[in-house]
Amino acid sequence: MIGIAVVGAGAWGKNHIRVFSELPNVHLKYICDSDPSKLMDLQKIYYRSKLVDNLKPIISDPDIKGVVIASSASSHFPLAKEALLVGKDVLVEKPMALNVGDAEEMAKIAEERECILMVGHLLIYHPVFDRLKEMIDSGELGRVHYIYTQRVNLGIIRQDENALWSFAPHDLSVILGLLNERPVVVSAHGESYIQKNIEDVVFLSLHFADGKMANIHLSWLDPHKIRKITIVGSKKMVVFDDMEVSEKLKIYDKGVSSLSYDSYGEYLSLRFGDITIPNIKMAEPLRAEADHFIHCMQTRAQPRTGARDAVEVIKILVAAQQSIKQKGIPISL
Numbered sequence: 001m002i003g004i005a006v007v008g009a010g011a012w013g014k015n016h017i018r019v020f021s022e023l024p025n026v027h028l029k030y031i032c033d034s035d036p037s038k039l040m041d042l043q044k045i046y047y048r049s050k051l052v053d054n055l056k057p058i059i060s061d062p063d064i065k066g067v068v069i070a071s072s073a074s075s076h077f078p079l080a081k082e083a084l085l086v087g088k089d090v091l092v093e094k095p096m097a098l099n100v101g102d103a104e105e106m107a108k109i110a111e112e113r114e115c116i117l118m119v120g121h122l123l124i125y126h127p128v129f130d131r132l133k134e135m136i137d138s139g140e141l142g143r144v145h146y147i148y149t150q151r152v153n154l155g156i157i158r159q160d161e162n163a164l165w166s167f168a169p170h171d172l173s174v175i176l177g178l179l180n181e182r183p184v185v186v187s188a189h190g191e192s193y194i195q196k197n198i199e200d201v202v203f204l205s206l207h208f209a210d211g212k213m214a215n216i217h218l219s220w221l222d223p224h225k226i227r228k229i230t231i232v233g234s235k236k237m238v239v240f241d242d243m244e245v246s247e248k249l250k251i252y253d254k255g256v257s258s259l260s261y262d263s264y265g266e267y268l269s270l271r272f273g274d275i276t277i278p279n280i281k282m283a284e285p286l287r288a289e290a291d292h293f294i295h296c297m298q299t300r301a302q303p304r305t306g307a308r309d310a311v312e313v314i315k316i317l318v319a320a321q322q323s324i325k326q327k328g329i330p331i332s333l
C-alpha cells in the first residue's frame with residue numbers, strides 16, 4: 001500500500017480526499033487542514049485516516065510516500081518545499097506557486113531529490129484534451145489559426161488569488177499542451193470590482209511567433225457558467241464545451257478555401273460542412289490525475305503536468321499580471 005496524505009480539506013481538497021481514498025493500493029493515512037473545523041465532518045467518513053492540523057506528523061512518517069497539497073494558493077510553496085525536502089513525492093494544486101522564483105525553486109528541489117513533483121492542471125487529464133491533441137497533431141484541423149477560451153461564472157470569490165491566478169492555469173496548460181509552443185508576447189486587461197487589487201475579470205491575450213493567437217476570458221463575476229475552448233484551424237473548427245453533459249466536443253467541418261481559376265484570379269469560398277460529435281468515453285479527470293500521480297510514483301516516470309511545465313504557466317501569469325498593472329501593455333517573454 002502506498003501511504004498518501006492530503007493537505008487542505010476545503011471545497012476542492014475534499015475531492016482529492018474522496019478520490020485518493022478510493023484508489024486501490026493506496027492508504028490515505030492523513031488528512032490535514034490548519035482549520036480544525038474543516039476536519040470535524042470527515043472523521044466519520046474517513047475513519048481509517050488520521051486527521052491532523054499541521055504537516056509535521058506527515059513529513060516525519062516514513063510510511064508517507066506522497067503528499068497531495070490542495071490548500072490555499074499562498075501555502076503551496078512552503079508546504080510543497082517542506083515535503084520535497086524530506087524526499088516525499090508531491091502533487092500540488094494549481095497555481096503551483098505565486099511567483100517564478102518559488103516555482104523554479106520547487107522544480108529544482110524536486111530534481112535534486114529525485115522526487116515526483118506534479119501539478120494539478122486538471123484539464124490535461126480530461127478525455128477531450130487527448131482527442132483535441134490528436135486532432136491537432138494529425139493535421140485534422142489544419143494549421144491552428146487561433147484559440148479562445150471562456151472560464152466564467154459567479155464565484156468562488158477568493159482572497160489570496162485573483163481570477164487570473166485562480167482560473168488561467170487551466171487554460172494556459174491546455175493551450176501550451178495543445179500547441180506545444182510558448183507565446184512570445186502576453187497582454188492582459190483586468191479590473192477589481194469587489195475587492196481592492198484582486199481582479200474579478202481578466203481578458204488575457206497570447207501571441208505566438210508564427211502569428212497564432214489565443215484569448216482567455218476569466219471571471220468569477222459573470223451571470224453565465226461557461227467552460228469553453230474554441231479552436232479555429234485552417235481545415236476545421238472545434239468546440240470543447242465542458243458544461244455539456246455528454247456532447248462535450250463538436251467538430252465543425254467549416255472553413256474558408258481559396259479556389260483558383262486560371263484566368264479569373266483567386267476567389268474565396270466559405271465551406272459549411274457537417275458537424276460531428278465524436279463519442280468520447282468520459283472518465284472523471286481528477287480520478288485520472290490521481291491515477292497518474294500514483295503511476296509516476298511507482299514507475300518514477302515524469303508526470304504529464306510536471307514542474308517545468310508549471311513554471312512556464314507561472315511565467316505567463318506573472319507577465320499577464322504585469323500587463324494588467326500597466327493597462328494592457330504587451331509584455332515580451
Ligand SMILES: NC(=O)c1ccc[n+]([C@@H]2O[C@H](COP(=O)([O-])OP(=O)(O)OC[C@H]3O[C@@H](n4cnc5c(N)ncnc54)[C@H](O)[C@@H]3O)[C@@H](O)[C@H]2O)c1
Binds near residue numbers: 038094
Ligand atoms: N484543479 C482544479 O480544478 C481546482 C478546482 C478548485 C480549486 N483548486 C485549487 O485548490 C486549492 C484549494 O481550493 P479550495 O477551493 O479547496 O479552497 P478552500 O479555501 O475551500 O480550501 C483551502 C483549505 O486549505 C486550508 N489551508 C490553508 N493553509 C493551510 C496550511 N498551511 N496547512 C493546512 N491546511 C491549510 C484551509 O484551512 C482550507 O480549508 C486552490 O489552490 C485552488 O486554486 C483547483
